[in-house]
Amino acid sequence: MRALLCNPLHSKIGGMALEHAILVSLLEKPGSGYELARRFERSIGYFWTATHQQIYRVLKRMENDGWVRAREVPQQGRPDKREYSVADLGHAALSSWLHEPIEPESVRHDLAVKIRGAAFDDPAGLVREVERHRRAHTDRLAHYLAGEERDFPPVPDDGTPPDAERELQHVVLRGGIAYERMMIAWLDDVLATLRGF
Amino acid sequence: MRALLCNPLHSKIGGMALEHAILVSLLEKPGSGYELARRFERSIGYFWTATHQQIYRVLKRMENDGWVRAREVPQQGRPDKREYSVADLGHAALSSWLHEPIEPESVRHDLAVKIRGAAFDDPAGLVREVERHRRAHTDRLAHYLAGEERDFPPVPDDGTPPDAERELQHVVLRGGIAYERMMIAWLDDVLATLRGF
DNA sequence: ATCGGCATGTAAACGGTTACATGATTTA
DNA sequence: TAAATCATGTAACCGTTTACATGCCGAT
Numbered sequence: 085m086r087a088l089l090c091n092p093l094h095s096k097i098g099g100m101a102l103e104h105a106i107l108v109s110l111l112e113k114p115g116s117g118y119e120l121a122r123r124f125e126r127s128i129g130y131f132w133t134a135t136h137q138q139i140y141r142v143l144k145r146m147e148n149d150g151w152v153r154a155r156e157v158p159q160q161g162r163p164d165k166r167e168y169s170v171a172d173l174g175h176a177a178l179s180s181w182l183h184e185p186i187e188p189e190s191v192r193h194d195l196a197v198k199i200r201g202a203a204f205d206d207p208a209g210l211v212r213e214v215e216r217h218r219r220a221h222t223d224r225l226a227h228y229l230a231g232e233e234r235d236f237p238p239v240p241d242d243g244t245p246p247d248a249e250r251e252l253q254h255v256v257l258r259g260g261i262a263y264e265r266m267m268i269a270w271l272d273d274v275l276a277t278l279r280g281f
Numbered sequence: 282m283r284a285l286l287c288n289p290l291h292s293k294i295g296g297m298a299l300e301h302a303i304l305v306s307l308l309e310k311p312g313s314g315y316e317l318a319r320r321f322e323r324s325i326g327y328f329w330t331a332t333h334q335q336i337y338r339v340l341k342r343m344e345n346d347g348w349v350r351a352r353e354v355p356q357q358g359r360p361d362k363r364e365y366s367v368a369d370l371g372h373a374a375l376s377s378w379l380h381e382p383i384e385p386e387s388v389r390h391d392l393a394v395k396i397r398g399a400a401f402d403d404p405a406g407l408v409r410e411v412e413r414h415r416r417a418h419t420d421r422l423a424h425y426l427a428g429e430e431r432d433f434p435p436v437p438d439d440g441t442p443p444d445a446e447r448e449l450q451h452v453v454l455r456g457g458i459a460y461e462r463m464m465i466a467w468l469d470d471v472l473a474t475l476r477g478f
Numbered sequence: 479a480t481c482g483g484c485a486t487g488t489a490a491a492c493g494g495t496t497a498c499a500t501g502a503t504t505t506a
Numbered sequence: 507t508a509a510a511t512c513a514t515g516t517a518a519c520c521g522t523t524t525a526c527a528t529g530c531c532g533a534t
Contacts, residue, residue: 101389101391101394102493102494104394104395104398105394107398108394108397108398108401111398111400111401112397116512116513116514117513117514117515118511118512118513118514128394128397130388131388131389131390131393131394132388132389132390132393132394133387133388133389133494134494135494135495135496136513136514136515137494137495137496137514137515137516138493138494138495140514140515140516141515141516142493144515159512159513161502161503161504161512162502162503162504162511162512162513163501163502163503163512163513163514164513165512165513165514166513166514175401178398178401178402179402179403181395181398182395182398182399182402182403182406182407183406185410185413186391186392186395186410188392188413188414188417188418189389189390189391189392190330191327191328191329191330191460192298192328192329192330192386193328193329193386194298194383194386195383195385195386196328196329196453196456197298197301197302197305197325197328197329198301198378198379198383199449199452199453200305200309200325200446200449200450200453201301201304201305201308201375201378201379202379202445202449203308203445203446203449203450204305204308204372204375204446205375205376205379206376206379207445207449209379209380210379213382213383216382216385217385220385221385246477246478248399248400248404248478249397249400249401251474251477251478252396252397252399252400252404252474253397253400254474255396255470255471255474256393256396256397258467258470259390259393259467259470259471262463262466262467263388263463263467265463266459266460266462266463269459270455270456270459270460273452273455273456273459274452274456277448277449277451277452280443280448281443281445281448299521299522313484313485313486314485314486314487315484315485315486318485330522331522332522332523332524333485333486333487334486334487334488334522334523334524335521335522335523337486337487338487338488341487356484358530358531358532359483359484359485359530359531359532360484360485360486360529360530360531361485362484362485362486363485363486
């Protein structure tokens with residue numbers, strides 16, 4: 085018996101958000117592939133990682149699809165660059181992605197696997213590794229807090245209308261801060277547990 | 282000029298933790314591919330997802346490598362199954378993975394991309410989506426809390442030595458609980474921000 | 479009879495990672 | 507003169523996702 089083909093037209097639901105992350109970043113500010121790669125090591129990169137190879141490949145595809153436009157920018161003292169900005173098609177693609185629901189993300193949490201695995205090996209041996217992770221998270225927290233102070237100083241409410249772009253960047257950053265604080269507290273819990281053996 | 286080959290012997294640092302998640306799960310309790318797939322929808326699956334196709338493929342590779350052993354188990358009223366358990370080589374592989382450091386995981390956070398993208402579309406239109414996510418997280422929290430009550434009831438300290446396997450499973454579950462609580466609080470923050478426009 | 483659960487797979491497409499590659503300019 | 511930064515790629519590999527596929531059993 086033949087199986088039914090049941091997906092007529094709609095291509096790839098979910099997944100593949102790199103395009104969208106790039107669109108958002110280019111809407112916030114146009115830039116070259118190189119500049120995007122830099123941003124993916126900072127702001128945007130805190131919740132979506134990508135390497136320059138990936139970015140160049142995807143950028144090329146997006147240009148072919150008419151999602152972005154490139155402009156040659158001659159520079160002095162530096163190689164020329166191709167500055168990308170979002171075209172109407174790209175803006176529309178982002179908009180339709182924003183309107184389709186995505187599944188609450190499935191987690192990949194190596195450290196949790198390690199912690200449960202430690203029961204069959206050497207629990208105390210994991211302490212150093214967990215401490216390393218705790219340090220990484222306190223570093224990131226400090227970095228986020230510094231960024232918050234720098235970019236989002238408290239403003240007295242003077243009736244000026246809120247800037248959506250800015251407010252939304254801030255609430256995402258607050259999410260990062262909450263995440264790091266939660267992780268640090270949890271890793272303390274893990275350390276206390278490991279040291280109990 | 283020729284580039285130097287600079288990785289002599291060690292294959293793939295990082296990545297590829299599915300093997301290790303399977304090893305941990307099989308150490309906790311031997312089982313068939315099908316049973317593992319079930320577990321990856323529950324307990325272990327809360328911090329590492331995998332489909333049955335992936336599991337069967339990896340299981341076969343692990344069997345070839347001598348990491349796991351299969352035992353044919355005839356069943357009545359059901360198809361026979363191949364029950365896997367961890368071999369010495371697998372235990373050793375897990376142990377060496379546990380001892381090598383891993384990078385604190387890089388996050389992939391679709392929703393954060395959406396939230397920043399909403400500034401260029403319709404911020405208010407995201408409210409329903411964020412509410413959906415909030416509901417998913419409260420459901421998962423309730424589920425975790427029920428599991429905690431069921432599997433980890435409070436025990437008066439009567440001097441019996443702590444069970445590492447159990448304690449470590451519990452601390453991982455507490456991590457899941459802390460994560461869901463953090464997410465719910467943050468999503469409330471996001472909703473308040475979105476409603477402010 | 480059909481549906482859901484048990485049980486095990488193959489194959490294609492896609493996304494991400496790593497290694498390799500080039501070449502200019504500024505700074506130490 | 508060496509290292510770091512700017513700038514842009516190609517190729518191979520590997521892991522993940524999705525679609526397709528089979529067949530038995532028990533319950534409704």
